[in-house]
Amino acid sequence: MLRFLAPFAVFVALIVFFAIGLKRDPREIPSPLINQQAPAFKLQQLQAPSKQFSPSDMLGQVWLFNVWASWCVSCREEHPVFVELSKSKLVPIVGLNYKDKSADALQWLIQFGNPYVLSAMDLDGRVGIDYGVYGVPETYVIDKQGVIRMKHIGPVTPEILQNKILPRVRELSK
Amino acid sequence: MMRACLGIFFLSLAAVAQAIEAPPTAQDPVLEARLNNLAKELRCLVCQNETLADSHAELALDLRREIRDKMRQGMTDQQITAYLTQRYGDFVLYRPPVKSTTWLLWFGPFLLLIAAVGGLTFFLKRRRRVLEDIPLSAEETAHLNALLHAEKKQP
Numbered sequence: 001m002l003r004f005l006a007p008f009a010v011f012v013a014l015i016v017f018f019a020i021g022l023k024r025d026p027r028e029i030p031s032p033l034i035n036q037q038a039p040a041f042k043l044q045q046l047q048a049p050s051k052q053f054s055p056s057d058m059l060g061q062v063w064l065f066n067v068w069a070s071w072c073v074s075c076r077e078e079h080p081v082f083v084e085l086s087k088s089k090l091v092p093i094v095g096l097n098y099k100d101k102s103a104d105a106l107q108w109l110i111q112f113g114n115p116y117v118l119s120a121m122d123l124d125g126r127v128g129i130d131y132g133v134y135g136v137p138e139t140y141v142i143d144k145q146g147v148i149r150m151k152h153i154g155p156v157t158p159e160i161l162q163n164k165i166l167p168r169v170r171e172l173s174k
Numbered sequence: 175m176m177r178a179c180l181g182i183f184f185l186s187l188a189a190v191a192q193a194i195e196a197p198p199t200a201q202d203p204v205l206e207a208r209l210n211n212l213a214k215e216l217r218c219l220v221c222q223n224e225t226l227a228d229s230h231a232e233l234a235l236d237l238r239r240e241i242r243d244k245m246r247q248g249m250t251d252q253q254i255t256a257y258l259t260q261r262y263g264d265f266v267l268y269r270p271p272v273k274s275t276t277w278l279l280w281f282g283p284f285l286l287l288i289a290a291v292g293g294l295t296f297f298l299k300r301r302r303r304v305l306e307d308i309p310l311s312a313e314e315t316a317h318l319n320a321l322l323h324a325e326k327k328q329p
């Protein structure tokens with residue numbers, strides 16, 4: 001009996017491993033920045049080039065930090081989700097305009113709407129590197145003390161917003 | 175996901191175009207050799223099966239530029255690796271460090287080997303017992319001899 005059951009058990013175990021492996025997204029790399037202080041920077045603002053933005057400006061509130069660019073195709077996919085969210089005024093969204101041209105970025109915001117409180121311009125992508133950005137769009141949830149609490153890689157869908165991001169934001173806002 | 179992949183594909187196309195235009199970086203051959211050696215140990219996060227040295231993805235170009243700058247500032251290879259793992263995690267390293275979360279990765283194959291050798295020994299021992307010679311009884315020997323002689327006479 002064991003002769004047949006043992007190989008069968010091994011086979012089933014392999015199938016389970018492969019099934020789990022298939023469902024996991026290899027692009028999602030766990031970020032070492034979770035529960036770390038958000039890296040400091042000082043960047044020019046997209047719409048007010050005379051003004052600068054630094055993450056410390058947001059201390060005291062929970063906020064979303066969204067990395068976007070006008071050349072990024074999947075940013076278009078998630079953009080309506082953020083436009084809706086900005087109307088609800090649940091949480092402020094700050095944009096990091098990653099390796100973009102100012103004119104293109106401004107045009108993009110006019111065309112698709114501007115959900116951002118402001119966007120900081122990361123022209124050479126150095127701030128992106130500090131935040132471990134490797135695939136735009138990426139979204140960070142940052143708490144009142146300026147600590148990164150969550151990171152989402154890839155476009156934010158309404159489901160991800162409702163089930164993952166907003167519950168975390170509510171919890172942190174308490 | 176599909177769209178994100180496509181986006182990356184087009185992005186890398188753009189990066190290839192840029193890479194062709196990029197001026198040769200032979201100003202400092204020693205530094206470039208050091209950069210290349212280090213970049214071979216690091217994973218490009220966009221095209222995950224390529225090293226930072228081989229990849230033409232835009233992020234890889236940026237990271238190489240960053241590493242070059244850090245080297246010029248006099249940082250050691252270890253410091254630069256630490257700088258990258260602080261941002262991207264151990265995933266950027268082609269040789270993951272040995273620590274509690276990677277024990278299974280490092281020692282798992284040896285565990286499998288030990289289990290396989292154990293299984294094989296068990297199997298072979300059991301088989302030997304089955305194959306062991308059991309002497310024939312007097313009656314069986316007589317029967318066998320009768321059969322053998324009968325065969326000899328026939329043809």
